[in-house]
Every structure is written in C-alpha cells, then in structure tokens.
Amino acid sequence: MSATIKDVAKLAGVSIKTVSNVLNGYPYLTPATKAKVQEAVIELDYRPNISARNLRRGRTGIIALALPSMSSPYFAELAERIVREAEKHDLTVLIDCTAGDLEREKLVVEGFRGRLIDGVILQHWSLSERYLRSRPDKTPLVLLGERPVRSADNVAIDSREAAQTAVTHLLEIGRRRIGVLGARGGRRRPGQPQAAGLRHEGYAKALDAYGIPFDPALVVSPRGAHNPEEVATSVAELLAKAPDIDAIFCLNDRVALAAIRALITRGVRVPSDIAVVGIDDIEAARLTTPSLTTIAPDKAGIARTAVEMLAEQIGGTDRPARRVTADAHLIARESTLGSALTL
Structure with missing residues (x-):
C-alpha cells in the first residue's frame, strides 16, 4: 500500500500541515524540519498526488505547446526540450499542431478546449497582434518566434x-x-x-x-x-x-x-x-x-526561458511582458x- 502524507508526518514527528509546507516549498521552515520531512519522504517512497494538489490551487498542472508543424525537425527538437523543462516545474505538456491555421491558433489561445490547461506556449503564424492584445481569454501565454506582441512574453532568436x-x-x-x-x-x-x-x-x-x-x-x-x-x-x-x-x-x-x-x-x-x-x-x-x-x-535556452516565463505567470507573478532574444551562433x-x- 502506498504511503500517505499522514505516514510521512508520523515518521518525521511533525504535523501534516508541516509536511505539506515542505512539499510546497514554504520558505519559513528550519533546515532541520525540512531535512526530517525529506528523509521520511525518501524512506517511505512517498509520492505526492500532484493532480489533487493542483486542483486545490485551481490549476490542472497541464500546459499546451502549439507549433505550426511537428514534421519539422527543428520544432520536434524544440518540443522535446520544452517537455523536459516543464517536468522540472511539475507541468505536463499537451502538444498541438496548428499548421499555422488562423482558427486553430485561436482555439489554442482561447483556452484550448475549456479550462483544461494552465497556460500556452505558442509559435503563431496567423494571429494578428491586435487579436492577441484583445483576446477575451487571459490564459497565461508565451509566444515563440519573431512576431512579438507588446502585451505577451516572447522568446526568439534574431x-x-x-x-x-x-x-x-x-x-x-x-x-x-x-x-x-x-x-x-x-x-x-x-x-x-x-x-x-x-x-x-x-x-x-x-x-x-x-x-x-x-x-x-x-x-x-x-x-x-x-x-x-x-x-x-x-x-x-x-x-x-x-x-x-x-x-x-x-x-x-x-x-x-x-x-x-x-x-x-x-x-x-x-x-x-x-x-x-x-x-x-x-x-x-x-x-x-x-x-x-x-x-x-540555443534550443535548450529557448525552452528554459519559455517555460520559466509561463510558470511565473501561472504562479501569479505580476510584471510587464518580457521579450528575450535567444542566442544563435x-x-x-x-x-x-x-x-x-x-x-
């Protein structure tokens, strides 16, 4: 039978709330308390229910990556790196191929089939800056490529x-x-x-x-x-x-x-x-x-920056939109x- 958070708390000699705080990265905990909880987690092979945790926060833990093509080796390699980076943030990636089609790009930025996702990373070929500025859905959004919008985070090479x-x-x-x-x-x-x-x-x-x-x-x-x-x-x-x-x-x-x-x-x-x-x-x-x-x-850098930007937005960070030019050599x-x- 799988270990529960209650089992971790009992072994570590702390409250369930303290275990939850450690797992969620709460900063105001002593190193000793963190160490006891982490040791108990390892000993019991405890695996948090990330889905349940996300639902309590009003999130799904899922983001969308929408690219014009998956037959393109460049986009396929970039997608792989984005998936790896997302894993570091406990995010699962749904990949959609838009073929640069206007209606398919709209579907993605308007929330991707309801409230299924927490955010979108999009390489768009057809959506206009005007549409993206005034989009009704405010799902966190990061744009890839060289069609930036002042109101959205963007990362691209020159x-x-x-x-x-x-x-x-x-x-x-x-x-x-x-x-x-x-x-x-x-x-x-x-x-x-x-x-x-x-x-x-x-x-x-x-x-x-x-x-x-x-x-x-x-x-x-x-x-x-x-x-x-x-x-x-x-x-x-x-x-x-x-x-x-x-x-x-x-x-x-x-x-x-x-x-x-x-x-x-x-x-x-x-x-x-x-x-x-x-x-x-x-x-x-x-x-x-x-x-x-x-x-x-720098495909790894593009992926890292895009996911970090999106994770900040999902986490509620309030800041002006950023535009980052990635290295290319x-x-x-x-x-x-x-x-x-x-x-």
Whole structure:
C-alpha cells in the first residue's frame, strides 16, 4: 500500500500541515524540519498526488505547446526540450499542431478546449497582434518566434542577425555569388513564418557590407520548401539562372540538406564547387556527409526561458511582458570548410 502524507508526518514527528509546507516549498521552515520531512519522504517512497494538489490551487498542472508543424525537425527538437523543462516545474505538456491555421491558433489561445490547461506556449503564424492584445481569454501565454506582441512574453532568436552571420561566413571564405533557397521574403501572408522575410533581409545586409549588389536571380523559392523533390527542382533552376554561383544560403537546415543531395546528384562538389549553409542545427546537420554548416539556435535556452516565463505567470507573478532574444551562433562544418577527403 502506498504511503500517505499522514505516514510521512508520523515518521518525521511533525504535523501534516508541516509536511505539506515542505512539499510546497514554504520558505519559513528550519533546515532541520525540512531535512526530517525529506528523509521520511525518501524512506517511505512517498509520492505526492500532484493532480489533487493542483486542483486545490485551481490549476490542472497541464500546459499546451502549439507549433505550426511537428514534421519539422527543428520544432520536434524544440518540443522535446520544452517537455523536459516543464517536468522540472511539475507541468505536463499537451502538444498541438496548428499548421499555422488562423482558427486553430485561436482555439489554442482561447483556452484550448475549456479550462483544461494552465497556460500556452505558442509559435503563431496567423494571429494578428491586435487579436492577441484583445483576446477575451487571459490564459497565461508565451509566444515563440519573431512576431512579438507588446502585451505577451516572447522568446526568439534574431533571424536577421542569424542570416547575416551565415552569409558573412560564406563571404569570409571567399564566396561571392551566393544563392538563396527558401520561402520568399517581402510581404508575409497569414500562415507563413515571419522569419523568412527577416532572413532575406539579413542575407542582403551581409552582401551590402561587402559591397555586393543584391541580384534577384539568385533567389529561388521551392514550392514545397520541405519537399526534397521541390528543393531539387529549385536547385536546378538556380544553377540554370546563375551557373557561376559558388555558395547557397538556405533559410533552414531541412532545405540545406535537400540542396546538398541535389547538388551531389548533379555532380557538383560540396563545398569545392558550391558551399552550403543553413539555419537551425537540427540533429541531421552533423550526421550527413558532408556535415552541414549552420546557425545553431540555443534550443535548450529557448525552452528554459519559455517555460520559466509561463510558470511565473501561472504562479501569479505580476510584471510587464518580457521579450528575450535567444542566442544563435555559427557552427562551421564540412559543407563550407571541406574535409580531408574534399580539400
């Protein structure tokens, strides 16, 4: 039979209330009292009923994580880290895939099927700032990505700077005709990521710093950026339009890996003929041959910050909304630097 809180109190020689205070992190307890209770908990293998505790507090202990895609390796890896961080706060994560759809994003921020959840971490592609500011439901909310709202906590990398760093790396190794593969920049439509436009801006800014004019012929957008066949078609289009290119900047690693495969299939040597760089540092980036040079967002830091922000809100912390820019740094690998086999 499982131990009860009454059993813990009896073994520790304290009241049930004192055991409850220790388990709930009440600060005004002596170290000796805490130690006695903790020793009793360990000896009896006592496991608190977190669900019951949360219900007494008017909480469920459940949060929602809503992402545009779970087929994206980046989002899948980020979700795993968020789940790990949530566990540290005794929170369970429900994961929803919105596909960037407006109505599905609304459903999430309006309380996710009633009062099932205590808070939401959301990467939104379609909801407007106006809607998020005036949303009727005040469920604690943290936004991921670069569509911040003044009234909501937000954590994201700086995609413009990330792209500029990636392209500057290509320029520093002597590349000058640098193509771009990925979603087009310009005016963003609902359901499309904001990051694409910012990454195009970072690309152009890096070229400008080296006195290289922007050439629209070097920018190609696959119809299905996550479809290897579509990326291969775009690589062929880019090579036909600009046969003298010596590098390709891809807006994410998934496109970059497909581009490398397409180039090698066509007999193009990577990086000797064309260097390739991406953004995201997904696990496959270091496993492919050649391994992929990429910009690595601090996914663990993004997850930690997002969960901590949400936990503060759930706990009733009253403070202005915060915007945190997560670290992202270059990891140079074989797709730009080569290896002993290609040099």
